[in-house]
Amino acid sequence: MHFPLTMPGSKRRTFPQILPHVPVPDLGGGTLIPFFGTGADAQYLHNEGHKLVRCGDGNPHLCKLYNQLRAATAATMAAVTRLVAVFPRDLDGQRAWYIDTRAQYNAAHVAGIDTPDSAALFLAVWRTAFNGLARANARGLINSPAGMAASNGPKKSLVDLKALSGFAEWLAAIPPVECADYVKVLHGAVPGDTVYLDPPYVGTFDGYFGKGFDTDRLVQDVRAIPGDVAWALSNAVSPRWASDFPDATQIMIRRAGTVSCKASTRDSVPEVLIVQRRSSETREETP
Numbered sequence: 524m525h526f527p528l529t530m531p532g533s534k535r536r537t538f539p540q541i542l543p544h545v546p547v548p549d550l551g552g553g554t555l556i557p558f559f560g561t562g563a564d565a566q567y568l569h570n571e572g573h574k575l576v577r578c579g580d581g582n583p584h585l586c587k588l589y590n591q592l593r594a595a596t597a598a599t600m601a602a603v604t605r606l607v608a609v610f611p612r613d614l615d616g617q618r619a620w621y622i623d624t625r626a627q628y629n630a631a632h633v634a635g636i637d638t639p640d641s642a643a644l645f646l647a648v649w650r651t652a653f654n655g656l657a658r659a660n661a662r663g664l665i666n667s668p669a670g671m672a673a674s675n676g677p678k679k680s681l682v683d684l685k686a687l688s689g690f691a692e693w694l695a696a697i698p699p700v701e702c703a704d705y706v707k708v709l710h711g712a713v714p715g716d717t718v719y720l721d722p723p724y725v726g727t728f729d730g731y732f733g734k735g736f737d738t739d740r741l742v743q744d745v746r747a748i749p750g751d752v753a754w755a756l757s758n759a760v761s762p763r764w765a766s767d768f769p770d771a772t773q774i775m776i777r778r779a780g781t782v783s784c785k786a787s788t789r790d791s792v793p794e795v796l797i798v799q800r801r802s803s804e805t806r807e808e809t810p
Contacts, residue, residue: 524566525689527682529655532724534757535563537778542567544774545719546753546800548574552715557705558722559585562690568719569697579701579708584645584657586702591642593694600688602643610681617677621651621669629664650682706744714751724759742767750802760793771799
């Protein structure tokens with residue numbers, strides 16, 4: 524597996540705890556990923572034998588990057604390699620480079636440009652933004668500050684090209700990442716499928732992209748998933764989940780904290796995995 528990208532809430536280190544609890548699809552069924560994020564969750568599930576039948580994400584910047592890596596791998600990798608070659612090595616140079624690269628990418632986004640070069644620009648912005656968080660405003664423009672802090676010194680490299688190449692190869696082996704609201708992916712589930720959801724954390728990261736995220740709407744949509752479709756949902760610990768999903772199982776896990784100005788304060792934090800198995804499985808387990 525290859526993990527060249529990261530963002531707050533990524534399950535790259537946590538998913539080994541989650542994986543054993545995600546319901547396996549029925550024979551002939553598949554797994555749907557409505558919140559693709561960095562792709563770490565999908566890679567773990569795919570590596571474990573889950574057939575990914577539909578993947579999506581509501582962030583158009585991510586989707587454009589992934590689909591350029593998937594469909595135009597050589598050209599996108601070449602564009603990234605060119606940026607790696609000119610990435611400054613000193614702190615002040617990296618900060619100035621970030622501001623310039625962010626401006627170039629935003630201009631391309633406004634113009635509706637979707638090419639290997641624009642995908643490479645977004646990847647560079649993502650990799651050098653504060654805490655790896657390429658936050659967008661209501662107009663869809665990236666407005667995160669530079670992520671190079673004096674206390675940590677300059678970044679050693681822009682991106683691991685070997686890992687990125689492996690990630691691109693994996694993307695070509697799964698369905699394209701749809702740029703779509705999560706509900707569109709949910710509606711693609713059929714009996715025997717499994718849905719794994721990793722939405723923005725309630726009350727924490729739900730306002731980082733565009734107009735924010737409506738957790739109440741998510742709850743209603745997850746409740747509407749048919750009983751013959753299993754699902755699992757990762758999120759921050761909250762007292763609301765017990766009343767929102769009274770019949771589901773809650774499993775506590777711990778993840779490394781990733782968002783803090785100081786690395787010393789990024790302690791592990793509790794998180795919850797909410798699991799709802801298919802109604803047929805629930806009946807079989809009832810004595």
